[in-house]
Amino acid sequence: NAGVTQTPKFQVLKTGQSMTLQCAQDMNHEYMSWYRQDPGMGLRLIHYSVGAGITDQGEVPNGYNVSRSTTEDFPLRLLSAAPSQTSVYFCASSTPSPYYGYTFGSGTRLTVV
Amino acid sequence: KQEVTQIPAALSVPEGENLVLNCSFTDSAIYNLQWFRQDPGKGLTSLLLIQSSQREQTSGRLNASLDKSSGRSTLYIAASQPGDSATYLCAVEGNSKLTFGKGITLSVRP
Numbered sequence: 001n002a003g004v005t006q007t008p009k010f011q012v013l014k015t016g017q018s019m020t021l022q023c024a025q026d027m028n029h030e031y032m033s034w035y036r037q038d039p040g041m042g043l044r045l046i047h048y049s050v051g052a053g054i055t056d057q058g059e060v061p062n063g064y065n066v067s068r069s070t071t072e073d074f075p076l077r078l079l080s081a082a083p084s085q086t087s088v089y090f091c092a093s094s095t096p097s098p099y100y101g102y103t104f105g106s107g108t109r110l111t112v113v
Numbered sequence: 114k115q116e117v118t119q120i121p122a123a124l125s126v127p128e129g130e131n132l133v134l135n136c137s138f139t140d141s142a143i144y145n146l147q148w149f150r151q152d153p154g155k156g157l158t159s160l161l162l163i164q165s166s167q168r169e170q171t172s173g174r175l176n177a178s179l180d181k182s183s184g185r186s187t188l189y190i191a192a193s194q195p196g197d198s199a200t201y202l203c204a205v206e207g208n209s210k211l212t213f214g215k216g217i218t219l220s221v222r223p
Contacts (some may be wrong), residue, residue: 026118031209039118042215043202050209090156092211101147101162102204106155 006105013081021076023091031094036087052066119214134188136203193207
């Protein structure tokens with residue numbers, strides 16, 4: 001099925017560990033973005049990309065790193081995990097033309113202990 | 114900075130009621146607006162997309178409208194059912210990214 005695939009679905013990290021959340025889409029979408037969802041805070045943009053080789057910061061970028069070497073993949077790296085990064089992470093993709101809105105992955109539930 | 118507000122945060126209605134969920138945004142220079150549904154512990158399901166040149170979209174019992182000049186969108190749900198219970202999120206698109214409201218958690222009582 002075409003769509004946005006996120007791995008892993010669940011992850012527990014210890015404080016200070018690093019890891020990469022994977023996001024891949026097979027729709028040839030130019031736009032990809034990462035959001036985190038926290039109770040009472042809604043979904044907030046972490047980083048986004050408008051094409052391979054182009055990334056930019058969103059509302060809450062600190063502690064996260066991204067790169068976009070291919071159109072299909074947009075991994076999110078946690079450099080040194082902190083308990084404040086415990087959250088549900090969603091990846092999304094879209095294309096500007098024709099525009100059909102954003103498609104979201106099923107999410108990664110991350111717990112940092 | 115774009116801000117999106119959805120009020121109230123929670124709503125409980127009896128089955129069969131027609132209801133309106135509101136969404137307001139501060140910057141009218143948006144391109145598109147998208148309504149999503151999220152069930153507990155699940156991902157986001159797109160319900161309706163209103164592109165900037167459109168004023169409303171309909172899908173089944175759902176109708177969404179957009180008034181850019183006043184910074185408002187409404188999601189109308191006709192003849193609500195218990196299966197409609199979920200959180201409804203409004204998101205505005207501008208500059209290649211979405212800005213979300215915090216959502217309205219709807220409970221439809223049998």
